[in-house]
Amino acid sequence: MTCLLVQTRRPRSVATRRARSERGSVSLLVAGVVAALVVLSMGAADVARVLHAASTAQTAADAAALAAAQALAIEEEGPTPRDLASEYAARNGATLEACECEPGTFVATVSVRMAVGDLLLVGGDRTVLARARAGVDLPAP
Numbered sequence: 001m002t003c004l005l006v007q008t009r010r011p012r013s014v015a016t017r018r019a020r021s022e023r024g025s026v027s028l029l030v031a032g033v034v035a036a037l038v039v040l041s042m043g044a045a046d047v048a049r050v051l052h053a054a055s056t057a058q059t060a061a062d063a064a065a066l067a068a069a070q071a072l073a074i075e076e077e078g079p080t081p082r083d084l085a086s087e088y089a090a091r092n093g094a095t096l097e098a099c100e101c102e103p104g105t106f107v108a109t110v111s112v113r114m115a116v117g118d119l120l121l122v123g124g125d126r127t128v129l130a131r132a133r134a135g136v137d138l139p140a141p
Contacts, residue, residue: 042120050116054128057114060092061132068101068108073136085110097129107135 064085071081079087081101085108089096094112101108109131116126 039121046119046121049119050126050128053114053116054130056092057094057112057128057130058132060089060094060114061110061112061130062134063092064089064094064096064099064110064112065108065132065134068099068110069106069134069136072101072103072108073106073138081108094130106138107133109133 067088068081068085071079071084082096082099085099085101086096089110089112094114097111097113099108099110101110110133111129111131113127113129116128119126
């Protein structure tokens with residue numbers, strides 16, 4: 001007597017076939033999420049860099065305006081109020097754009113420009129502009 005062994009294949013369910021056809025789709029989803037997070041992180045870094053440059057430019061404008069106003073009020077020999085404003089702006093890493101420093105007044109208004117540098121998501125050289133106004137209130141004689 002001969003024994004014949006026959007193996008029968010059970011039909012695979014639809015869920016099993018679908019699971020095999022979608023193998024690897026999770027890794028594509030993870031790759032997409034990671035790419036989105038990288039882009040968002042780069043954008044956040046760009047925003048932080050611009051805000052830091054704007055804050056530093058405002059500090060430079062404030063210092064330049066105070067120096068110019070003090071020079072207008074004291075009227076000493078030496079550099080002009082505009083020269084002092086330019087010097088103080090440069091000390092803080094900015095460039096003086098404009099200085100409204102009229103002799104005879106005690107108010108100085110300055111504008112300074114500061115480079116932001118290269119950003120990660122946006123090409124080109126970006127700059128920020130800051131303005132400040134300072135005045136000296138002298139006591140009455």
